[in-house]
Amino acid sequence: MSVIRALHRQLVTKERSAEEIAREYLERLAQLEPQLKSFITVTEELALQQARAVDARIRAGEEIGPLAGIPLAVKDNLCTQGIRTTCASRMLEGFIPPYESTVTARLAAAGMVTVGKTNLDEFAMGSSTENSAFQRTANPWDLTRVPGGSSGGSAAAVAADQAVVALGSDTGGSIRQPAAFCGVVGLKPTYGLVSRYGLVAFASSLDQVGPFGRTVEDVALLLQGIAGHDPMDSTSLKVDIPDYSQALIPDIKGFKIGVIRDLLGEGCGEETRAAVQAAIQHLQELGAEILEIDCPSFRYGLATYYIIAPSEASANLARYDGVKYGLREPADSLLSMYGKTRAHGFGPEVKRRIMIGTYALSSGYYDAYYLKAQKV
Structure with a gap:
C-alpha cells in the first residue's frame, strides 16, 4: 500500500x-x-x-x-x-x-x-x-x-x-x-x-x-x-x-515484458541472476508474457558513457576555480590559486573524470571520441 x-x-x-x-x-x-x-x-x-x-x-x-x-x-x-x-x-x-x-x-x-x-x-x-x-x-x-x-x-x-x-x-x-x-x-x-x-x-x-x-x-x-x-x-x-x-493497473495479464539476455551474462553475479530469474517467474505467474531479446549495442554503453559524461563534467566543473564561489585556497598568483583550489577541493574520482573528459575534448580527439560517442 x-x-x-x-x-x-x-x-x-x-x-x-x-x-x-x-x-x-x-x-x-x-x-x-x-x-x-x-x-x-x-x-x-x-x-x-x-x-x-x-x-x-x-x-x-x-x-x-x-x-x-x-x-x-x-x-x-x-x-x-x-x-x-x-x-x-x-x-x-x-x-x-x-x-x-x-x-x-x-x-x-x-x-x-x-x-x-x-x-x-x-x-x-x-x-x-x-x-x-x-x-x-x-x-x-x-x-x-x-x-x-x-x-x-x-x-x-x-x-x-x-x-x-x-x-x-x-x-x-x-x-x-x-x-x-x-x-x-x-x-x-x-x-x-x-x-x-x-x-x-x-x-x-x-x-x-x-x-x-x-x-x-x-x-x-x-x-x-x-x-x-x-x-x-x-x-x-x-x-x-x-x-x-x-x-497504475490492478494486474499485468497480457503484458509483454522484455528480458535483455545481454545483461544477464558476464559481470552479473549469481545471486543477482537468481533474483532476476525469480522475478521473471513471478511475473509469468501473474499472467505476463516474457520475451527474450538481444541488444548487441549494449556492450558499447559503458565506453560511450565514459566519454560523454566526463567530457561534459570537464566543461561543467571548470566553474569551480576559487573565484566565483566555493573553496578558495590562498596562493601567490591566479594560476597557482586555480591549481591549489582544484587540487584540494576535488576528490580523486572527480579529478580522474575531469582529466578523462579534458583529454577527450582536446584538439584532435574531439571528433574521434566525444562526437563518435554522441552518435552511438
Whole structure:
C-alpha cells in the first residue's frame, strides 16, 4: 500500500498531525544516522516549521493535496535556498545557495516536509556513495555493504524509513542502481520531463532529477509533484502531465515484458541472476508474457558513457576555480590559486573524470571520441 496515501488519510481524518509525523521520522533519522550516514545535513527546524504550516491549513478547513505533510529527503546536489548544498565535495563544503531548485520549490509549495539533504558520491560521480568527501553511507539491509550510488543517501533514507520519499539524480544509473541495491522503487524520468534548474550540473545531456519511494504509487505521486514545463530550464519539455497514479493497473495479464539476455551474462553475479530469474517467474505467474531479446549495442554503453559524461563534467566543473564561489585556497598568483583550489577541493574520482573528459575534448580527439560517442 502507498505510504503517502496512508499518511494522507491520517492527516485529513485528524488521526495524526503533520508535526507528529515529522517528529517520528526525525527521531528515527537521528537514531539510525550514526550507523547509516544517509544525511549530510538534517533540517529539523525547517521540517517542523513546514509541518506546523500544514497543520494550520488543516485546522482552517483547507483541503490539502496528497504530498502535504509527507517527510521528504533531498539529494545534496539540488540547490536549497538558505540551506547548504555541498555535492558531497570539499569544493562546496560551505556553499549556501541564494536560490531554490525548481523541484524542491514545487514540493515545498505542495506542503512537503524536508527532513534533510542526503549523501552522494562527490558531484554524483560514482556508484557506491564511497566517493563522498564527508562520509560513507551504509546499506540499511547490511551495514557492511554499500547502498549503491550516486544517490545512495536518498535510497538508504527511504529503505530505512528515515523519510517517506526522496529525490535523487540519475546520469548513468544513479537513481536506478541504488534503488535496486536498497530494495526500493526508483525512476529516471524521460529527459526534459522534470526541470533541472537548480540541479548542480555533472553531464548536462544525461542528468535527470527523479523520485525514490517504497512503492510504485509513492513514486508516481512524487513524480506528479515535480514533472512539468519550467521556463528556467531550456531543455524542459512542453508536454501535458497526466495523473500518473491513475495509470497504475490492478494486474499485468497480457503484458509483454522484455528480458535483455545481454545483461544477464558476464559481470552479473549469481545471486543477482537468481533474483532476476525469480522475478521473471513471478511475473509469468501473474499472467505476463516474457520475451527474450538481444541488444548487441549494449556492450558499447559503458565506453560511450565514459566519454560523454566526463567530457561534459570537464566543461561543467571548470566553474569551480576559487573565484566565483566555493573553496578558495590562498596562493601567490591566479594560476597557482586555480591549481591549489582544484587540487584540494576535488576528490580523486572527480579529478580522474575531469582529466578523462579534458583529454577527450582536446584538439584532435574531439571528433574521434566525444562526437563518435554522441552518435552511438
